[in-house]
Amino acid sequence: MNQSRRQVMQLGAGATVVGLAATAGLLPVTAQAADAPGWNPKLFEAKTLDEVAKILGATPTESTDVSIIGPDIAENGAVVPVGVKSTAAGVSMIGIVVQKNPTALVATFNTKDGAEPNVATRIKMAQTSHVYAVAKAGDKLLFNKKEIKVTLGGCGG
Known part of the structure; x- marks a missing residue:
């Protein structure tokens, strides 16, 4: 007892x-992303880079001022390390778009004036695809792309 x-x-x-x-x-x-300041759910419904640019009210322009860092081959699409940085002036947002993912826009990061736009994260990729590093500067959506080959899909594949 x-x-x-x-x-x-x-x-x-x-x-x-x-x-x-x-x-x-x-x-x-x-964490509730929908509670974040500036949250726009339509961005994450976009299926292409052009749709993302249209929602942001920007013109997509290929640029060497944006760079993407990632592997040539990802053995597991569930954890693909990707980095994005930009040297362009006036960048207010950087992000990652994966062309063949069910949800093309994978991530966005808002930047403050004077901050160096440089992020690294891990993303999921459904299959081999072009991955776009994007940076919004004024009314332009600067981008650069890299093809990343996936041997084992991470989005239900």
Whole structure:
């Protein structure tokens, strides 16, 4: 009986600690992209680079001011390391578009004035495709592309 009482007391103390941590805001919360400032769900419904540019109100222009870093061959499409950087002036957003993915726009990153537009992340790719590094500067969507070959698809493939 004492052992049972001890276990009940331990559970009660554990629940109290978790409750206090939650009340104090110390537990992690789920990130909600839809709550982010400037969130535009239509961007992530776009199927091509041209559609992304149209939604952003920009003209797509190939440029050497944007560069993409990634492998020539990705053994696993579920975790493909990709980096994007830009040397163009006035960049307000950089992103990654994968031509043959179910959702073409994979990620966007807003930049502040004076910040160096340079990010690295891991993306999912359904199959071998051109990957576009994009940078929005004024009314232009500067881009550069690289073909990345995928041997094992990461988007349900």
